[in-house]
Amino acid sequence: MSIQHALITSLLEKPSTGYQLARRFDRSIGHFWQATHQQIYRELRRMATSGWVEIEEKGEEGGRKRKVYHVLPAGRDELVRWVEEPGSSGESNEALMVKIRAEAVLGPIGVRRELQRLIRWHEERLATYRDIEARDFSTDSPSRAQRLQHRVLLKGISSEEEWLAWARETLPMV
Template identity: 45%
Template sequence: MSLPHAILTALLEKPSSGLELTRRFDKSIGYFWSATHQQIYRELGRLEAAGLIRGLPAKEPARGQKKDYEVLPAGREELGRWTATSQDPKPYRDALLLRLRAAAVVGTAGLRVDLERHLELHERQLAEYREIEERDFPPGKDSPEDRLRHLVLRGGVDLETFWTQWLRHALEEFTELPGEQTERSGQDGELPGGGVELPGGDQGSPGGVPESLGGEAELHGGEAEWPGRGPE
């Protein structure tokens, strides 16, 4: 149920047409909660039918006129209820970590190139976040609203920092591995590279990365914006 609440948040920041909302989504909230334009338009219709938002009448009615939406009191109440509701972290899944685990039994062919590609993408995203942080949060900009938005951005910075550091470490580890690992070696329960069997028969996460860590940040092209950016 997070997409409708993301839309309510964006519309409370600034009433918008569907087209404007999709553009704002791509440049801000979409970094940490992505949605297609079709999903956003569909959700706008549902929110309006539920009495949580309304379409504002056009100032000059004309064919093809874009309709702006604003949040009604019931929508603000629903967003407040959802924000205050406790939620558990979602189970974490990451294909790259699973592929590294699989490489311990079938070999590492092709993985180095992909690790280098992932590192480049995360370095690019990290540089973008830091540039935006410097631009949008100069010293003295510390209202409660700005501090919360900055906190969201810092989450993105810290996540990208983790991934760039971990990927560099993974590439260093690869320099010490044989070119191919095609056979299991050692005693039962031991993976090539030193994986240790845990109670229940499951090996630890590859490279020592806890399985509960957050996943990769969503990467979006186009104009540089950030997850916590306020209304334009």
């Protein structure tokens, strides 16, 4: 996932200075996707150069100027393009969380299709894990190594079941 899409989403929620954006990012999107303040400032400059954001200088005459970043139509279009693009694998939860936040800001923009695709991917993965469990862990007297291996597999099964429960609850909202 590109940090730029997370930043555009945050700026659509509220135009901000780089400092304000970094602080908000730390308290929200930063819970599931990390970026340093240095990365954020670097990407804001790139996004301005690309025509995705504009910089509004605010401040008193002779005083310190603050740069407030606003998303331009090209930035909004780029975010919509990215949201509509299928992820590269079923394991990109970070990207999915940003896509859902983008949909919250912009309205229906295609997250439903992506969530449906990921549900199918996770269902297939869960079925594979259950097949492995039936095939490899049905003995009455498993060795210590087999018991430990089974515990690892059970963690994978549990994670997939939890993800699918969350996704199925979320699907009607997108």
